[in-house]
Amino acid sequence: MSHHIVAVKHLQHVYADGTVALQDVNFTIHHGESVAIIGANGAGKSTLLLHLNGYLIPTAGEIRIGDFPLTKKTLPEIRRTVGMVFQDPDDQLFMPTVFDDVAFGPFNLGLPVDEVKQRVRDVLEQVGAAHLQEKPPYHLSGGEKKRVAIATVLSMSPDILVMDEPTSGLDPFARRQLIGLLKDFQHTRIFTSHDLDMVLELCQRTIILHQGVVKADGPTREIFGNEALLAECRLEKPLSMQGCPVCGKGK
Amino acid sequence: MHMADALLSPAVGATMWGVAAGTIAYSSMKVKKDLDERKIPLMGVLGAFIFAAQMINFTIPATGSSGHLGGGLLLAILLGPYAAFLTIASVLVVQSLFFADGGILALGCNIFNLGFFPAFIAYPFIYRKIVGREPSKARLTAAAIIAAVVGLQLGAFSVVLETVASGISSLPFSTFVALMQPIHLAIGIVEGVVTAAVVSFVAVARPEIIRGATESVSLGSLPLRNVFLSFLVATLLTGGVVSWFASENPDGLEWAIAKVTGSEEVTGTEDGVHSMLAGLQEKLAFLPDYSFKENAAPAEEGVAYAGEAKADETARLGTSVAGGVGALLTLVLAFFIGFILKRRQQAA
Amino acid sequence: MRSIDGAVLDLKRLDLLATGDSSIHRLDARAKVLTTFVFIVSVVSFNRYEFTALFPFFIYPVVIASLANLPGGYIIRKISMVIPFAFVVGMLNPLFDRALFFHLGPFAVTGGWISCASIIIRTVLTVGAAVILVAVTGFLSVCQALERLGTPRTFTVQLLFLYRYIFVLTEEGARASRARELRSCGRKGLGLASFGSLIGHLLIRTWLRAERIHMAMLARGFTGEFHSRQVSGFGWRELFYVAGWSALFVALRLENGAQWLGGLVTGLLS
Numbered sequence: 056m057s058h059h060i061v062a063v064k065h066l067q068h069v070y071a072d073g074t075v076a077l078q079d080v081n082f083t084i085h086h087g088e089s090v091a092i093i094g095a096n097g098a099g100k101s102t103l104l105l106h107l108n109g110y111l112i113p114t115a116g117e118i119r120i121g122d123f124p125l126t127k128k129t130l131p132e133i134r135r136t137v138g139m140v141f142q143d144p145d146d147q148l149f150m151p152t153v154f155d156d157v158a159f160g161p162f163n164l165g166l167p168v169d170e171v172k173q174r175v176r177d178v179l180e181q182v183g184a185a186h187l188q189e190k191p192p193y194h195l196s197g198g199e200k201k202r203v204a205i206a207t208v209l210s211m212s213p214d215i216l217v218m219d220e221p222t223s224g225l226d227p228f229a230r231r232q233l234i235g236l237l238k239d240f241q242h243t244r245i246f247t248s249h250d251l252d253m254v255l256e257l258c259q260r261t262i263i264l265h266q267g268v269v270k271a272d273g274p275t276r277e278i279f280g281n282e283a284l285l286a287e288c289r290l291e292k293p294l295s296m297q298g299c300p301v302c303g304k305g306k
Numbered sequence: 307m308h309m310a311d312a313l314l315s316p317a318v319g320a321t322m323w324g325v326a327a328g329t330i331a332y333s334s335m336k337v338k339k340d341l342d343e344r345k346i347p348l349m350g351v352l353g354a355f356i357f358a359a360q361m362i363n364f365t366i367p368a369t370g371s372s373g374h375l376g377g378g379l380l381l382a383i384l385l386g387p388y389a390a391f392l393t394i395a396s397v398l399v400v401q402s403l404f405f406a407d408g409g410i411l412a413l414g415c416n417i418f419n420l421g422f423f424p425a426f427i428a429y430p431f432i433y434r435k436i437v438g439r440e441p442s443k444a445r446l447t448a449a450a451i452i453a454a455v456v457g458l459q460l461g462a463f464s465v466v467l468e469t470v471a472s473g474i475s476s477l478p479f480s481t482f483v484a485l486m487q488p489i490h491l492a493i494g495i496v497e498g499v500v501t502a503a504v505v506s507f508v509a510v511a512r513p514e515i516i517r518g519a520t521e522s523v524s525l526g527s528l529p530l531r532n533v534f535l536s537f538l539v540a541t542l543l544t545g546g547v548v549s550w551f552a553s554e555n556p557d558g559l560e561w562a563i564a565k566v567t568g569s570e571e572v573t574g575t576e577d578g579v580h581s582m583l584a585g586l587q588e589k590l591a592f593l594p595d596y597s598f599k600e601n602a603a604p605a606e607e608g609v610a611y612a613g614e615a616k617a618d619e620t621a622r623l624g625t626s627v628a629g630g631v632g633a634l635l636t637l638v639l640a641f642f643i644g645f646i647l648k649r650r651q652q653a654a
Numbered sequence: 655m656r657s658i659d660g661a662v663l664d665l666k667r668l669d670l671l672a673t674g675d676s677s678i679h680r681l682d683a684r685a686k687v688l689t690t691f692v693f694i695v696s697v698v699s700f701n702r703y704e705f706t707a708l709f710p711f712f713i714y715p716v717v718i719a720s721l722a723n724l725p726g727g728y729i730i731r732k733i734s735m736v737i738p739f740a741f742v743v744g745m746l747n748p749l750f751d752r753a754l755f756f757h758l759g760p761f762a763v764t765g766g767w768i769s770c771a772s773i774i775i776r777t778v779l780t781v782g783a784a785v786i787l788v789a790v791t792g793f794l795s796v797c798q799a800l801e802r803l804g805t806p807r808t809f810t811v812q813l814l815f816l817y818r819y820i821f822v823l824t825e826e827g828a829r830a831s832r833a834r835e836l837r838s839c840g841r842k843g844l845g846l847a848s849f850g851s852l853i854g855h856l857l858i859r860t861w862l863r864a865e866r867i868h869m870a871m872l873a874r875g876f877t878g879e880f881h882s883r884q885v886s887g888f889g890w891r892e893l894f895y896v897a898g899w900s901a902l903f904v905a906l907r908l909e910n911g912a913q914w915l916g917g918l919v920t921g922l923l924s
Contacts, residue, residue, distance in 0.1 A: 105869070108873050110872060131875065134873055134874070134875055135875065138873075139870075141866065141869070141870055143866070145822050145863075146866040146867050146869075146870050147867075147870045149818060149867050149870070149871070150814075150818070151794045151797075151814050151817075151818060152794065154883075155882075155883075159871075159874050160874035163874060163875035163876055164875055168883060171883075191669070192818065193818065193821040193822070194666075194670075207874065208873075208874070211874065311694065311777065311780040311781075312698075312740060312744065312774075312776040312777040313743060313773070315698070315699070316698055316699045330809055331806055334807075334808035338806075343876075344865070344868050347815065347864045347871065348868075349815070349816075350811075350812055350814075350864075351819050351823070351860050351863055351867065352864070353819075354816055354822065354823035354824070355823050355827075355856060355857060355860040357816070357820050358658065358820070358823040358826070358827035358828075359853050359856065361658045361661060361824070362658070362831050362849070363844065364843070364845065364846060364849035367845070367846060370843075372843065392808070392809055392812050393812065395809070396809070396812045396813045396816045397816065400793075400817060400820070402784065403793070404664070404665055404788060406735075406736045409780050409781065409784065410691075410783075410784050411694050411695065411698050473701075475744075475747060475769075475773075476702070476747040476766055477746050477747070477750060481750075500846065503847065503850030504850050504857060506850070507850050507853075508854050508857055508858060511854065511855075512858050512861070515861050631915075631916035632706060632709070632910075632911070632913050632914065632919070633705070633709035633912040633916070635912070635915050635916060635919060636709045636713070636911060636912045636915055637709050637712055639713075639915075640710070640712040640717075641712075643717060644716035644717055644719065644720040645720070647720040647721055
């Protein structure tokens, strides 16, 4: 199936001030895969993500989402297909109520009011936030905001879900709730994260970005077992793989 | 600097509401046509920024007193005239609804006084002209100071005009002007310096922000003629409506003067300041002469007048007593009704 | 100058009050906005020496606050905060208006004092009406009402965006201000240079946030138009509400209710 494939070929991005954020990035992600993109700060993760829905334009190279190459014409369709959730939910929840935020996307797609209302209800139910429908965003807790932010994207029925640091800033309970939610999704999932334990739980495949290139791309377990590689990329093993802190077993 | 509901007559208030609403409508249309849709979140967020920034105080050098940022000029520099006007207006709406800064009827006046002058006069005609392209810090500061001062002076003068035209405050025009203008000159200088400080900081740390803001503001679409025309219309409207009203409301001061000079009750203890101001006001009088209240006719026969005055006084006292009793009663009644209603609510 | 934290708490409190449920809360926002407007215009239209005639107007805020179950103490406290300012506004009147009205014992009550008192009462009434409007309507509904009454959408969108981000920005501002305070070792006051950089930093962060919000808007297909769902309608209840209160206000404006009642009572007693 060629649909919902994310294909990135020789992607390069140079910022206006001359910084080379991405040098030569290559990978292909297939339908239904759950992939994590990890790396040190400044490795280019956020820049890469912003290319996936066309917010940034490559200086060189090509991106294909499904059957569509990323061009100005195909942008609306690509933005429907790729749902992006940003790191700070306050940037994403800009409407007066949760309903308005979740309905924002569907309305922009031109759907009729009744269908929009139904979609909002369904999606809020899915993320466990149905009771928050009429609340304004500044009355929500951090975990609630994150879930509603996901809902705002889900309501557009994307095929690919991209999330930038999904668990950052969440308390353990909210984090556990979120991981549980993400486990159930059938979409193609692409995450960036520093939370390597979450990556271990949710993603079968991991891509390491280091200084603008793909340093490693393979099964998560394998990559996390390679300590030298991790160290070179300013990373560590996830805590759950680091052995018992009490008796030292497994170190 | 904010105009208050209590000092405003409905005529002046309504006129200024009309002017403000019209300017908001026009600016909304202009902003909508603007192809740069980044302005939409920017206006909202910068408005919130100004709101927050106004609550952070700084000490004014050499005086030790604290001041805060007004923000009108800063917004105009970052957003351009139309978007800045809408942003200032929106901040004032929130402040008036939630913090009673000025009141709802006075909102029209405040939006005009605090929004129109920085956005449509001070910024395009003064700041932009002086600042040019890639200015030095000194030039930027000078431009900001002059623009801020002019904007605030015009705004302060509007407050005076609106207050005097409303006729509720007894403060005479001359005194008011003498009070407002110098104070706002000082405030303007501080505002200019602070605005320049912020802009310079950002210009150094993130020059693309200032550059982007300057480039996105197309002043070619702001015809000088239109600005002056709308200003003229506003002034004429206010003057016309106000003078119609003014002819029916006696000016307290003149009436008081007539009483004082005609009556024997107050024997020649006119305050030096009082009479001087009275004289000044007559000389500077530019508003149409009010007609006097009927029972305030300047008297020639002191004795008869004194008698009249006394009768007047007792009559007024009488009604006032009834009024006072009634006032207290209505207050008690009102709260009693409220209490009963609340009990019924809780029982229901 | 109010503190940042205090101001935000206040906003949040008023906002929460608006989510209450009562017959008043359930009314269409336009009715409440219009009635408040008529109220304010009536109060403000009195000439400067009217004092007692203003008192009957208290019936409106008191009744609405009671029917809507608003916390009396909080409302009264909020309104009374404005009284010192009203006094400042009015206190020059007694200086310039020396017309003698009557003697109250040894005290000579001049026109100036009466107009000053009038100003204070007016302020209490108009501010009370505004506070109560927000407490029973909520800012979102007020903006929707304004839009249906003719306000351009660009402006109402701006109002809603502003309101939504006030909570975020004031928190950021408070954090920055607090951080600076903790490093100033007791020395009070922020110099101009530090103020410029503090506010400058806040401005830069705000600008970047705006870019991210724009990103999020584009990511969800934004093309420049904001859509809204339908809201409640203006029915007989609302008509009755507006017409009833407006009639009362006009009546109280034309006839001094307090005088009438007082005259009645003093007439009965004498």
